[in-house]
Amino acid sequence: MTTIPSRLARLTSSSGSWPVAQARARSLYRQWYRGAPEIVQIYALNVPAHAIRAKVREMFDRNAQVTDVEAVDILLLKGYQEYQETINCWKMDRSVFVSLHAAQIYLKIDPGVGNSHVMRFFAAEELPARPATFLDAFYASRDDAGEVQPTA
Structure with a gap:
C-alpha cells in the first residue's frame, strides 16, 4: 500500500448545528x-475485520452521550486524525511506544514480535479483571513465596 498523505487530507471544520455534527459522525463511522x-x-493483524468493526463501534458508543456540538467537533477531529494515520500506515510498531509498556507487562507481549499499535485497542479486553473488594485486591497484591528471595 502506497502512502499518499493528501489522499485523506481535509480541512478542519466545525459543525454549525447538531444534525450536521451527527452527519459528520456517521460519515466518520x-x-x-x-x-x-x-x-x-496493512498491519497483518491476526484478528478478523469484524473484530475491528466491533471495537470501532465500542469507541463510538463510548462517546454517544456527548451532546455539546463543540465537543463532538473535537472528537470528530481526533477520530479522523486517528483514521488518517492508521490508513496511511503512519503508526509505529508497538515496541516503540513507551506508553504501552504497561500493556506489554500485563499481556506478556514480547516487544520484538512486531505487534501492531492497532492491537492496543484490544488491550483492555486482555487485561486481568480488577478485584471487586478491598480484600480481593489485598490478597492479589501479596507476594508469592517463590518470587521473593530472602536477603542473606
Whole structure:
C-alpha cells in the first residue's frame, strides 16, 4: 500500500448545528467501518475485520452521550486524525511506544514480535479483571513465596 498523505487530507471544520455534527459522525463511522479490511491487511493483524468493526463501534458508543456540538467537533477531529494515520500506515510498531509498556507487562507481549499499535485497542479486553473488594485486591497484591528471595 502506497502512502499518499493528501489522499485523506481535509480541512478542519466545525459543525454549525447538531444534525450536521451527527452527519459528520456517521460519515466518520462509515469510513472506519469500510476501512477495517484494509487495516487488517496493512498491519497483518491476526484478528478478523469484524473484530475491528466491533471495537470501532465500542469507541463510538463510548462517546454517544456527548451532546455539546463543540465537543463532538473535537472528537470528530481526533477520530479522523486517528483514521488518517492508521490508513496511511503512519503508526509505529508497538515496541516503540513507551506508553504501552504497561500493556506489554500485563499481556506478556514480547516487544520484538512486531505487534501492531492497532492491537492496543484490544488491550483492555486482555487485561486481568480488577478485584471487586478491598480484600480481593489485598490478597492479589501479596507476594508469592517463590518470587521473593530472602536477603542473606
